[in-house]
Amino acid sequence: MKISIGSDKSGYPLRKELEKHLEEKGIELTVYGPSNEEEAVPFYKVAPCVAKDIQQSNADLGILICGTGMGMSQVANKYKGVRAACVETTYGAKMCRVINDSNILCMGGWMIAPTLGVAMVDAFLEAQFVTGVEEWRKEWLQNAKKEFAALEEEIYK
Numbered sequence: 001m002k003i004s005i006g007s008d009k010s011g012y013p014l015r016k017e018l019e020k021h022l023e024e025k026g027i028e029l030t031v032y033g034p035s036n037e038e039e040a041v042p043f044y045k046v047a048p049c050v051a052k053d054i055q056q057s058n059a060d061l062g063i064l065i066c067g068t069g070m071g072m073s074q075v076a077n078k079y080k081g082v083r084a085a086c087v088e089t090t091y092g093a094k095m096c097r098v099i100n101d102s103n104i105l106c107m108g109g110w111m112i113a114p115t116l117g118v119a120m121v122d123a124f125l126e127a128q129f130v131t132g133v134e135e136w137r138k139e140w141l142q143n144a145k146k147e148f149a150a151l152e153e154e155i156y157k
Contacts, residue, residue: 001027001028001060001061001125002027002028002029002030002058002059002060003022003027003028003029003030003059003060003061003062003063003125004029004030004032004049004050004053004054004058004059004061004062004063005018005019005022005029005030005031005032005050005062005063005064005065006031006032006033006046006047006049006050006062006063006064006065006072007032007033007034007046007064007065007066007109008033008034008040008041008042008043008046008065008066008067008071008072009034009037009038009039009040009041010065010066010067010108010109010110011033011064011065011066011067011072011107011108011109012033012034012036012037012065012109013037013109013114014065014107014109014112014114014117015031015033015063015065015109017114017117017118018063018065018114018117018118018121019031021118021121022121027125030053030058030059032046032049032050033046043064043066043071043072043075044071044075046064046066046072047064047071047072047075047076048075048076048079050062050063050064050076050104051075051076051078051079051082051084051104052079054079054081054082054103054104055079055080055081055082061103061104061105061124061125062076062084062103062104062105063104063105063106063107063121063124064076064084064104064105064106064107065106065107065108065109065112065117066106066108066109067108067109067110068086068108068110068111069086069087069088069106069107069108069111069112070086070106070108072084072086072106073085073086073104073106076104076106080152080156081103081152082103082104083100083101083102083103083104084102084103084104084105084106085100085102085104085105085106086106086107086108087105087106087107087120088107088108088111088112089120090116090119090120090122090123091123092120093105093120093121093123093124093127094123094124094126094127095127096124097124097127097128097129098127098128098129098130098131098132098133099133099141101129101130101145102124105120105121105124107120129141129145130142
């Protein structure tokens with residue numbers, strides 16, 4: 001598995017903890033953002049890097065961290081094919097994949113402690129679209145994903 005991960009200055013400490021955890025799991029990483037706690041790289045410069053990695057299939061999934069996760073999510077979702085979710089719980093990290101097939105997890109470095117961040121990333125990576133849902137819901141969600149893709153095609157003409 002290949003993960004594209006990025007942060008701004010506010011998300012840097014959490015990003016470093018997540019990098020360490022993911023590397024220990026043997027996951028290949030592409031990293032964007034500051035190289036130390038003092039370097040200021042704005043969220044709107046980092047999010048496009050991860051979003052483009054998803055668009056171009058250079059990464060299987062992405063992780064973005066800023067102060068709240070919201071700015072990263074807003075920028076990443078401007079890119080066709082990106083389904084970035086800003087979540088604050090392990091349940092949210094799991095369900096954004098199961099229900100929405102999100103391909104980028106966004107979180108807030110001001111709000112998420114390292115232990116919770118690791119658990120959220122693990123939940124996100126272990127979840128699969130429509131796994132564990134009722135058959136009727138699975139069909140509904142698969143159709144919703146097709147409708148979403150059609151809407152996206154219309155928007156990006």
